[in-house]
Amino acid sequence: MKPYLPILPFLAKYPFLKLAGKFLEFEYGNLDSILKSNDDLVLSAKELGIKIVKSVLEGKICPEIEALKDLNEPFLCEECGVKGCRYKAEDELDRFRFCDYPLHQSEIYYKKLKLAKRIVVAYIFSKIAVSNLNEALRHKFAVREARRYREMLEKESVSFLRVVARDFGIRAKVVDGSFKVDVVDYLKGAVKIKAEEWKLVNRRLEDGFVFLSRREFVRLLEEYLRERLGERIGIKMDLGVRFEAKFEEIDVKDLGIKAECYPPCMKKILSDLRNGLNVPHSARFAIASFLLNIGMSVEDVVEIFRTAPDFDEEKTRYQVEHIAGQRGKGQEYICPSCETMKSYGNCYADDKCSKINHPIQYYLRCVKRKNSKT
Ligand code: SF4
Incomplete structure (x- = not known):
């Protein structure tokens, strides 16, 4: 078995997924053991997490994160023919845990695993750092990061976009290349977009589903994402850095x-x-x-x-x-x-x-x- 194999490169690119939490739980047991760990990977990921937040607030992307956008690995589930895959598991996202894709070189698997672990742990530390910021800076961070992720998501396959939607609890179907989104889930994101074309009266609505192009669907995901990235998490931890004084100024783009x-x-x-x-x-x-x-x-x-x-x-x-x-x-x-x-x-x-x-x-x-x- 190769747990999480099809999704490992995507966890490295999109560590905000709730699925990443399940992955960490599987790897480390619980969050506390990560936060208290003196493991080299965890310590260097902590440094990276702080660097990520600092770079975003400076309007930059740290090089290690920038490089991930070129990680164009296929979504293995699209080509998988393994019988017994728990694709139909009650929680669809759980199926990744039981992956048995016939990958013959285990070092490839361990390389992917190591990268995913590093970035997801770095994300946890960046989340702690962001939680300690004031509201304006948290907003600035969330807007910039959501925009960056949207640009990457625009290039992903429909199958993966469905995984992301499901992770956010968005009920969506794909019909002939267009997306149909449950009206309630549509409104949760669309109310925050001011442009006229996002008003429900201006959309095609059928049987409780709103029609969106692929580009619009990713735009909707960006709104959900902005919310998630700006949320505080209930972990108080002193990471030994203070951002406020340096980054108070607000950019009009934020x-x-x-x-x-x-x-x-x-x-x-x-x-x-x-x-x-x-x-x-x-x-x-x-x-x-x-x-x-x-x-x-x-x-x-x-x-x-x-x-x-x-x-x-x-x-x-x-x-x-x-x-x-x-x-x-x-x-x-x-x-x-x-x-x-x-x-x-x-x-x-x-x-x-x-x-x-x-x-x-x-x-x-x-x-x-x-x-x-x-
Ligand atoms: S004064 Fe300036 S902002 Fe106002 S309408 Fe004219 S150009 Fe636009």
Whole structure:
């Protein structure tokens, strides 16, 4: 038997899975024995866990974690023909524990096992470190990490995405490449996404299931994930590090997308695009750079242009990636100032615009106002 074999590379890439907890329990017995262990693997994983949190708060990814995104191992269950696999076990995720996949070189198995153990234990320590942070920093950490995981999940197979959904308790089916998500589970994640197309009235709903494209499904997972990553766990442990003083500053990208706080100029451009009007180049640049600056993904920005009368997906993606700094000199463009917006006839100032000189400033003030009321 090779317990957890099909999922080991995925536990290393996605240690937030509850399944990782089951795996650790199997390997170490209980959490206490990990926390008190002087084992070399545990000690170095502890160091890595702290490094992960520090890097994320600095807006970086530590190299060992960055390298995991290239770990493109197949999901063995997709090709497995082993009779007697407990695929139909009551808890579907339990089946990994009884894996008997015919892998003939045991050193491959032990290599995968060692990596999974290291990263999952590092995740536990990073979780303890995050639990000790104040709310703003926990939010910052969760938003950044959820975004990173979403980018990796976008490249995973449908079978694995179903494992992730199940781990979050999301009831989902896959029909002809589209996902159908139980409406209650859909709403739990979608209520936190402000864009119009996520409102239930704008979705196809049949027999209690909401239809989502693969990309939208992964976006929904990101919301669940953000919640999980920002949760506190009830373990008090002094890891000998303090993050607060150094990382207090909040980045606009970490505030989440709050459509109700878009300035009037951006609302006007968005409404023109939605109505299929031909929006001038200066306004297209302004809305794309604005949305990217506040943290929207390239994919979501490309979708916004879909209703433009001359929409060309390839061209749009190229331009949006360029503005995001993923092409050319690798530098992200900043949204134009109010003065530039005015000079191009793209300004639609309201009374809240009187003391601001940049659309991002308008957005930040609005989000801060709203956050201070909650
Ligand atoms: S003043 Fe600035 S933020 Fe307000 S509508 Fe004009 S360009 Fe937009």
